[in-house]
Amino acid sequence: MFLRNTLGLLVVFSISLTNAHAEPSSSPRKSTSFLVEAVQVNYLKHGKRIDASGRLANKSEQKLSFKTSGPVDSIMVEEGDRVKKGQLLAQLNQEEIDAQVAQSQSVYDEAKRNAARYQALYEKGVVPVEQLQSAETRLEVARSDLRISKFNKQHSVIVAPDDGRILKRQIEANEMISPFQTAFVMSMNKGGWVIRSNVTDKDIVRTNKGDRATIQLDAYPGQTLTGYVSEVAAAADSRSHLFEIEVTLDPTDLRLHSGFISRILIEPSQQESVALLPIEAIVEADATRAQVFVLDENHKVIQKDVDIAWLASDAVAIKPGLEEGSSVVTSGATYLHEGAMVSVYTPPQ
Structure with a gap:
């Protein structure tokens, strides 16, 4: 009885070994295919932003200033004020300026009278021409001094050159200022x-x-x-x-x-022919070159080098090199290797 059972087990074991060493099935084994996204290469004129x-x-916007020095007498506006053309904004103390104008006017009037007197004496032959010329020179000097005094008087005040707003006030009352020191910044x-x-x-x-x-x-x-x-x-x-x-x-x-x-x-108006690829299409890169995966007609990927024109925040511009219209893997590129089979996923519109 024991011998019969043992023989039965040996037969079963032998059959199992035979099946284990049988020829494999002739049906083909499917290779792994990666699901990826891809974009087409289109070269267009672009410029790096x-x-x-x-x-x-x-x-x-203008800086307004006094053209002469002196103490600030009064300020009529504050920062943020709207002003009209010709409106008085500030002025220097006028006492010294008025005194200079009066003195220059007096000197000029006297020089003018002297020049007229020497002209009359010269015409009568009483004085030589040199004295007449000296009197005329003193008159010209006095005229220039008077002109300067009146200029200082005119520019001892600041008026608005146009309608606008006072953006900054950079002077204070009683402050001693220098010529052309900025007093106000105004926008028109x-x-x-x-x-x-x-x-x-x-x-x-x-x-x-x-x-x-x-x-x-x-x-x-x-x-x-x-x-x-x-x-x-x-x-x-x-x-x-x-x-x-x-x-x-x-x-x-x-x-x-x-x-x-x-x-x-x-x-920029200066542009060059480049193709814009998403950043995720780049597998490896340095300063000027990068590698991408391109699809062939059998849905296998080929790693190719490209020249970088520039990098943007969300894209990379590549110079001509890849074939126009070829497909470059974007999403999923980092998981691929040379010759890998892929299936291209098209997102729903």
Whole structure:
């Protein structure tokens, strides 16, 4: 009985071994396919945006000053005041200035009388021509002194050159000031708004008058203004070594104030033929070159080198090299290897 059972087990074990060493099935084994997203390579004319920042200012913003020295007698306006053209803003103490005008006038009147007397005496042959010429010279000097005194009198007051607003007041009553020391900063109503910013030498060579720009103000988050480059510096600042540009804003209904912090994105008119690829398409990269995966006709990927034109925040611009219309893997590229099979996923519209 025991022998019979043992023989039965051996038969079963033998059959199992035979099946285990049987020829494998002839049905093909499927290879792994990666699900990816892809974009087509399209070469278009683009320019790398120039990113800059600056402060908003009125185009016709002016610094107003006295043209002569002296103590400030009175100030008629404060910061933020709206003023009319010709309105008196401030004046110096007039006592000393009036005394100078009176003295110059007196000297001039006496020189004029003396010159007339010497002219009459010369015509009668009483005095030589040299004395007449000396009298005429003294008259010219007196006339110049009087002109200067009246000029100082005229410019011992500051009046508004146009309708506008006082942005800054930089003087105080009874303060002794120097000629051309800034007293007020004023913006004119008709000036328009500009942003002045500083850019590097690499950016200035790509910036031209008329280039369009978009502007974002910290005061109005989420809103975008438009404008254009209106001025481009011909030389760099001697200290910062940066170049100043000016962007003029297009008309807007927003309430603006000088000093608003602004971010500028300039679209340069100088453009080159590039293809824009999403950042996730880049597998490896250095400063000038990168690697991407390109699909072939059998849905296999081939790793190819590309030349980088520039990098943006969400894209990389590549120079011509890949075939126009070829497909480059974007999402999923980091999981691939040379020759991997892929299936391209098309997101629903």
